[in-house]
Amino acid sequence: MLKSIVAIFTFLIVFSSCEETAKEKNTPKEKGVTEKKEPLQVYTHSEMAAFMEEMYKEHKTIKRKLEAGEKIDSLPYNLLHLHTKTFTTPSDYDTTYRQFATAFIEVEKLIVSDTSNALEHYNQAINLCISCHQIKCTGPIPRIKKLKIPIP
Numbered sequence: 605m606l607k608s609i610v611a612i613f614t615f616l617i618v619f620s621s622c623e624e625t626a627k628e629k630n631t632p633k634e635k636g637v638t639e640k641k642e643p644l645q646v647y648t649h650s651e652m653a654a655f656m657e658e659m660y661k662e663h664k665t666i667k668r669k670l671e672a673g674e675k676i677d678s679l680p681y682n683l684l685h686l687h688t689k690t691f692t693t694p695s696d697y698d699t700t701y702r703q704f705a706t707a708f709i710e711v712e713k714l715i716v717s718d719t720s721n722a723l724e725h726y727n728q729a730i731n732l733c734i735s736c737h738q739i740k741c742t743g744p745i746p747r748i749k750k751l752k753i754p755i756p
């Protein structure tokens with residue numbers, strides 16, 4: 605009985621969130637569970653996961669530039685990809701996702717168009733990355749949090 609509960613729980617953890625969480629949660633061994641080889645999970649990076657990684661990398665650059673007092677005059681990634689790339693879990697593209705994506709895109713554009721408040725817009729965009737991830741994919745949140753610019 606207990607064993608099957610643990611098994612179901614593990615199953616939920618692996619399949620309800622994206623890659624990073626799944627990897628982390630797989631490592632610790634539950635007490636009392638005899639070691640059983642789990643079927644091999646073959647993860648391929650979805651288009652969306654790859655795009656997210658690209659955005660992550662580019663935001664590090666944007667952060668560095670803003671901290672150096674530079675202006676951002678264009679965004680080096682295509683925000684429309686948030687609506688067109690394919691997901692690891694296709695059902696992730698739901699109403700909640702779309703609402704967050706729309707809000708995120710609006711704020712991202714402000715980084716370029718309202719340069720005198722670029723820092724605030726940038727941080728708000730990072731907050732929206734985090735909000736969407738709290739619902740969709742909690743794994744990368746600690747990494748995303750580091751993208752914020754501390755404003756004294």
Ligand code: HEC
Pocket residue numbers: 622623624650651652653654656657659660663690691692693696701702704705708729730732733734736737740741744748
């Ligand atoms: C509208 C919701 C939403 C927003 C906004 C969003 N993400 Fe994501 N993110 C997702 C979803 C959903 C996935 C899982 C994609 C998949 O597995 O196909 C994901 C995956 C990721 C991943 C993990 C990719 C992997 O290796 O599996 C990273 C890193 C990431 N996002 C970073 C960011 C950053 C940085 C931002 C903001 C600049 C951001 N995300 C904004 C929903 C969002």
